[in-house]
Amino acid sequence: SYDLTQPPSVSVSPGQTARITCSADALPKHFAYWYQQKPGQAPVLVIYKDIERPSGIPERFSGSSSGTTVTLTISGVQAEDEAEYYCQSADSSGSWVFGGGTKLTVL
Amino acid sequence: QVQLQESGPGLVKPSQTLSLTCTVSGGSISSGDYYWSWIRQPAGKGLEWIGRIYTSGSTKYNPSLKSRVTISVDTSKNQFSLRLSSATAADTAVYYCAREDVAVTAGGFDIWGQGTMVTVSS
Numbered sequence: 001s002y003d004l005t006q007p008p009s010v011s012v013s014p015g016q017t018a019r020i021t022c023s024a025d026a027l028p029k030h031f032a033y034w035y036q037q038k039p040g041q042a043p044v045l046v047i048y049k050d051i052e053r054p055s056g057i058p059e060r061f062s063g064s065s066s067g068t069t070v071t072l073t074i075s076g077v078q079a080e081d082e083a084e085y086y087c088q089s090a091d092s093s094g095s096w097v098f099g100g101g102t103k104l105t106v107l
Numbered sequence: 108q109v110q111l112q113e114s115g116p117g118l119v120k121p122s123q124t125l126s127l128t129c130t131v132s133g134g135s136i137s138s139g140d141y142y143w144s145w146i147r148q149p150a151g152k153g154l155e156w157i158g159r160i161y162t163s164g165s166t167k168y169n170p171s172l173k174s175r176v177t178i179s180v181d182t183s184k185n186q187f188s189l190r191l192s193s194a195t196a197a198d199t200a201v202y203y204c205a206r207e208d209v210a211v212t213a214g215g216f217d218i219w220g221q222g223t224m225v226t227v228s229s
Contacts, residue, residue, distance in 0.1 A: 001171070031213065031214055033212070033214060033215040033216075035154075035216075042203055042219035042220065042221055042222055043154065043203075043216070043219060044219075045212065045215045045216060045217050048211075048212040048213070048214070048215030048217075049212070049213055049214070049215070052212075054212070054215075054217060086153065086154055088154075088156075088214075088215070088216075090214070093170060094167065095156065095167065095168075095169055095170060096144075096156040096159075096169075096214070097156065098153055098154040098155065098156065099153070100153050101153045101154075
């Protein structure tokens with residue numbers, strides 16, 4: 001099976017920059033997407049096509065891609081950004097796959 | 108704006124078929140260039156994509172579930188549905204329906220239902 005690898009957890013203090021990575025061999029061939037999920041809620045799309053931000057998502061959320069790794073960057077982290085973050089991409093068959101998730105803790 | 112709402116039994120017996128429906132409101136399921144997907148999440152775990160359907164009726168399923176999954180669409184009711192046969196405890200999860208905007212997000216799920224919990228137990 002195709003795996004997207006994320007760190008289980010990332011911790012930052014308010015106002016700092018959080019970087020969450022997602023790695024897989026096929027990421028250079030397919031777009032990546034990022035979701036924020038708070039407890040008891042459905043996921044929310046925060047980045048699509050590697051770097052694009054949907055309307056309504058704060059500018060402090062940005063995405064980047066380099067080789068087999070994509071990165072979600074949250075600049076000036078706020079307490080409300082504490083959540084689980086998931087990356088998504090496609091495998092070789094074109095099926096969607098999600099990463100295992102990263103718990104962002106705002107200290 | 109477009110909203111999605113899942114519905115169906117919250118309890119399914121082992122070996123039976125899990126059936127859920129997603130109702131689309133605020134817009135026609137047939138208009139625009141969209142895929143309609145099912146995604147699930149066991150308690151405390153990550154997301155798993157189950158499959159999707161296009162408004163033409165064409166489908167694509169997660170290979171790990173393909174033998175047990177059927178997704179269909181009823182445009183007259185503005186709904187799409189999931190059937191997962193031979194359910195086991197491993198299928199216990201929150202099930203989400205979601206929209207994939209082919210033209211804009213090109214793969215990103217921009218609208219999600221609130222999710223519905225399904226437990227497989229006797």
